Amino acid sequence: MKKRLLSLLLILVLALSLFPAALAVSGISDVPADAAYAPAVEWCREQGLMNGVSADRFDPEGTLTRAMLATVLYRAEGTPAVTDASGYTDVSAGNWYTDAVLWASGADLLQGYGGGYFGPNDPVSVEMLDIVMARYRGELPTWAGDPARAVPATRAQVAVALYENLGWEETTRGGKVLVAYFSATGTTRGAAERVQAATGGDLFEIVPAVAYTSADLDYNDSASRSQMEQRDPAARPAVSGAVEGMDGYGVVFLGYPIWNGRPPRIISTFLESYDFTGKTIVPFCTSGGSGFSDSGLHELASGATWAEGRRLNSASQDAVTQWVDGLQLSFKEETTMKLTVTNGNTSVVFKLNDSPAARSLAGQLPLTLDVRPFSFNEQTFYPPTALDTTGTPDITSAQAGTLAYYAPWRDVVMFYGSFSGGGRGVLFELGQAVEGADAIRELSGTITITAK
């Protein structure tokens, strides 16, 4: 008996040493540190997108409702103000998810079923998740009704999808847009709302600490408050409230009515309240007939780049959107994707172009596979799924650092020497190395490829 007990104990000790308890991601007991989805969970938690089901549990195998997915995407967008009333019979005002659902459906990411239903409590299927992510990338996916993907997506799958599609996004100039406006009688507010719709930015109303009465606004009375202020270049009417997180905005649209041929002095107060260095300011106005003016404003935010302003009185939503698009501001530029190829202590970072092929590669990350040297100037690897090369620039030459896809063999090529004389329609450019290009030549054995 004693012998049996001893051998059982021995087996137990052996089993424990062979299978040490998997280390969990810090602070989360149910996500093993070596799980493929662990980096995605950590990232989602860092970003405050998916915080888990309790302080120490993420519930990776759990599922997510459509309301929850809308909320996660809404958080990723910085929870912009939503003014629309709910048109869905099953999404009442004031729910924890109402704004998120209205935003996600207004942004065409997650739409209702028709007939006024959104289905906030329905689980998100794997196919639905794929579709939402494709829409997020700006694609126009079609619903395949694939039975294999009709199963609910797990929270781990959602975390990975978010990490792959949002995790490497980086806009070139701080990205976020603020639409700040002052409006005494509501006209500029309407224009600001159209600018907000065109930019997806955050709306901020410049509210005077002391509201203007109609007597104050009487421009026929030279002794009225507005007239006295406009005559006095030093007048700085106080603003009530402040923009939260101004540092995070790269582009500020600034709207105001024209008063006596120029911007109201409260706009000067606003400009002097923040540091606009490095930001782009796009002024716009409404008026009773006078043309646009930003007279006296530039010197109050001289570190900013001032875009040409526009009077927007009668500009329709389409006209405003066209104007905003025409400005070609960086927040409208495509987001930049980067991927990192790691091999031991060596890593190479590639900046991807915005082609469908680069996106299909990014969608397969993270990958762990073998690098295969080819010729005297290439290192290659084979992504599990062929890349979609439609609309991807084909190249007939490459330099050291070029990342490309050789469609006939379905392999990705990292060039460490130049190449020329290729045929058309076989080699497609995916991007360029931006860090560690010299190390491409040294890569060998197993590499991991992650979104940066």
Ligand SMILES: Cc1cc2nc3c(=O)[nH]c(=O)nc-3n(C[C@H](O)[C@H](O)[C@H](O)COP(=O)(O)O)c2cc1C
């Ligand atoms: C004090 C004051 C001065 C104004 N001066 C001008 C002006 O010089 N030229 C003009 O075309 N409109 C002028 N207006 C009209 C406003 O610019 C116009 O009604 C504007 O669209 C109002 O915007 P809001 O409703 O957002 O305040 C003035 C209005 C006020 C109250």
